[in-house]
Amino acid sequence: MKLPSQVESNVVPLVIQSKRACPAPQPITIGVPLPRGFLRQANQVYLCNAAGESVLVQAEALARWSDDSVKWLLVDFVAQGLAQGNNEWSLVTRVSPRPQGRGVRSEAQQITVQENGRTSFVATGAATFFLNTSRGLALQQVLVGSQVMPSALRAVLVDRKGRRLEPKIESAQFETAGPVRVTLRLEGSFRNGLRLVARLCFFAQTGLMRARVTLHNPKRARHPGGMWDLGDPGSIQFREFSLQLTPKCEAALHYRLQAEPSVPSNDTTGAAVLYCNGHGRWVPFPQIQGQADTEPEIYQDSSGGENWQSPNHVDRDGRVQCRFRGYRVRQNGQEQVGRRASPVLIVEAARSAITVGVPEFWQQFPKALEVAVGVVKVGLFPGQSQSAFELQGGEQKTHAFWLNFGPAGDAEHALEWVHGPATACATPAWHARSGVFPHLLSSDAAPHAKLDAYLAEVLEGSENLFARREDVDEYGWRHFGEIYADHEREHYDGPAPHISHYNNQYDFLGGAIAQYLRTGNVRWFDLIDPLARHVIDIDIYHTDEDRAAYNGGLFWFTDHYKTAATCTHRTYSRANCTPGDRTYGGGPSSNHNFTTGLLHYYYLTGDLNARAAVLSLADWVVNMDDGCKTVFRLIDDGPSGLATCTASLDYHGPGRGAGNSINALLDGWLVTAKRAYLDKAEEFIRRCIHPNDDVAARELLDVEKRWSYTVFLVVLDRYLRAKAERNELDFMYAYARASLLGYAQWMVDNEKPYFDQPEKLEYPTEAWAGQEFRKANVLRLAAAYADEPLRARLLRRGQELADRAWYDLERFATRYSARGIALVMAEGPLDAMSRVTEIEPMPRPERQHAFGTPVTFVSQKQRVMEQLQSARGIGKTLIQVANPMRWLRAPTSSQY
Secondary structure (H helix, E strand, C coil), rough: CCCCCCCCEEEEEEEEECCCCCCCEEEEEEEEECCCCCCCCCCCCCECHHHHHHHCEEEEEEEEEECCCCCEEEEEEEECCCCCCEEEEEEEEEECCCCCCCCCCCCCCCCCCEEEECCEEECCCCCCEEEEECCCCEEEEEECCCEEEEEEEEEEEEECCCCCCCCCEEEEEEEEECCCEEEEEEEECCCCCCCEEEEEEEEECCEEEEEEEEECCCCCCCCCHHHHCCCCCEEEEEHHHHHHHHEECCCEEEEEEEEECCCCCCCCCCCCCCCCCCCCCCEEEECCCCCCCCCCCEECCCCCCCCCCCCHEEECEEEEEEECCCEEEECCCEEECCCCCEEEEEEEEECCEEEECCCCCCCCCCCCEECCCEEEEEEEEEECCCEEEECCCCEEEEEEEEEEEEHHHHHHHHHCCCCCCCEEEEEEHHHHCCCCCCCCCCCCCCCCCCHHHHHHHHHHHCHHHHHHHHCCCCCHHHHHHHCCHHHHHHHHHHHHCCCCCCCCCHHHHHHHHHHHHHHHHHHHHHHHHHHHHHHHHEECCCCCCCCCCCCEEECCCCCCCCCCCCCCCCCHHHHHHHCCCCCCCCCCCCCCCCHHHHHHHHHHHHHHHHHHHHCCCCCCHHHHHHHHHHHCCCCCCCCCCCCEECCCCCCCCHHHHHHHHHHHHHHHHHHHHHHHHHHHHHHHHHHHCCCCCCCCHHHHCCHHHCCCCHHHHHHEEEHHHHHHHCCCCCCCHHHHHHHHHHHHHHHHHHHCHHHHHHCCCCCHHHHHHHHHHHHHHHHHHHHCCCCCCHHHHHHHHHHHHHHHHHHHHHCCCCCCCEEEHHHHHHHHHHHHHHHCCCCCCCCCCCCCCCCCCCCCCCCCHHHHHCCCCCCCCHHHHHHHCCCCHHHCCCCCHHCC
């Protein structure tokens, strides 16, 4: 394999895409992939804006190559004076002379922090924030110039009984303290059992503060009978959760609500009734007339779309709780309504002002911004809502809002970007050049007419992915970002509308990120960002109190051809269960576990919640395979096999269960460098595949049972490439390589297109054409390890199957369904690359190895059942159960 090498140029081209001309300062965080050997120390870079001026930058290495050079660099900076459209900036290593003259940023412009016990202050150069972690959410007052702005920030929860609760802060620490961004992390709990994590971020040379607040129910769900409906005993209900700011000033306070100017957004209906003067300026809501010192309120009750009363929004009783379409504004005793609001609130004194903005205000309804008795309330779960809120057991929700403290004259523009922030990314050519993505070429370098036309329809067509949100109103705090599983409608026979959630099957997130990196089209990021945040908060089971097979896992999509009813994003609802049917229901399993998109989202954004999600899913794999954490542990504490089975507990050959588990472990290894994850992945590889397997005996041509073996083989290639980059051409490298080639040889001799034998398919849908792409790509990947003439056969057959996949896909009217899109996004980049260049050969093992004979793995449950089939086995069982050491090792009852 030709390893990514040091590139000649020391300049990384960046593109900042801004939806409008924006003179106000705007903090930007961007993850940049770098070639092997390009950069040794993160601080050896500087940033140049479009005018060639140096901009203060903060850089952190998120990942490194095996030679310890930086692989992913997280860059923070504050952009100012952005033009509408593309702004071309450059990240430059310090090999070149630093720019001189006007515009060069000095060290004095860096942000500084001073701590003294529980009190501290953060001086940004434009404002000084005084913090006390023993009071509220730390922020106490802000100094802007000579103006002191007392601004105590508190988190207030109103429980189901109407009691006002504030969190007990248990820990507070500066998580990041760089020259551009400082982040204070606070963690605490409420008396009703909910937990809170707040990250307050401050930015150099600005009066900006961003708060990201996560509300979390750590309890387990009880899921009786494997049903996960709202109303579960593990849920916690509450009436309101708000962040409250108390500005105190001797001068009279004045309040203004302002609307965002017309900006391209996800509002495909054009229903937002907000006024703009047409010159890109924000102006007061025209509906409300009167004195500016009257306290205002804006409340978004529903999405404002045509399907605002969708059953997507039912509560535990199956009732839709949205009361009216859109939002209302109240001030001066008047009330006006509209469809979709993107507001900011300005609180002005004589010479200073506080500006408040909540991104995705209408998309993540219900939301409120109001002033009541002098207190500014940011209603993240607003009390104006008709019904109580419910966080299911193991569910969390993260919201963000922005504050700006500054001169009154700047207030109108301070957050003009908050509802349409700029997006920064390296160029597609750079992503390909970095070598971080081995099968990625830019869409310009590897144009693919069919792929590009298909994806254009997905983004811009009449039924694009944004428009499909409207079909079932995929909005609201629990749903926004989710992909509507429209392919499930085809065989659904219940009442309309059909509600089905996709839950990141086939790593939709990872596929969308691949297309974003390949094309640079910011519309992909408009999908990626809310999708990732949704998966992290809602689709993952955030508890350690349930059984090991569930804790920290990813919920399946809504059950096939059913409606979600009251189970939200948790697959199984009692509404779909026939009374007395004990076979229906379940929970998270290894067959649905997708981590790589979350890993790349972390690398692109630095979002620590994404990193935690990757590790949650990797640890879930480890724990579910731990026989000491199951009901059988007193009899047999060996591996359970739950992490490697596919379709049934007795199959532990190549399949998606083992493939997804190995992939999650690889991602855990990559993000932490902890060898234990790789060791576990190699254990699973040895368990599930062998160079001397009798491949025919696996019955891989039984497509309904064994189609997913190709998932495993794709992951096997990923493992081999990770080993090769580290020059670990050892026994396990040889073992995996020989296994991949053995199965590829069988495939080229035996595999046929799925639609050559449609009688084998229970539902002959477009999904099988999508799966054909992966089959083709397995042969192409395997060719990198093969000698001639096998290499040529694999490449030729891969091309034939890919061509057939396109032919079959285009025959379906449903080819643009969510499932089809996911498969094409994931497999398309390698298909495009393979049509313009051959895949490069990978290195051989350092020496020959003998692999022995395959050994069939038997699951823990099967081992126990076999032991109990004889009198001798029963006697052995009694002795094992009586062993006190096994009881001492037993987990707590909460893990059952």
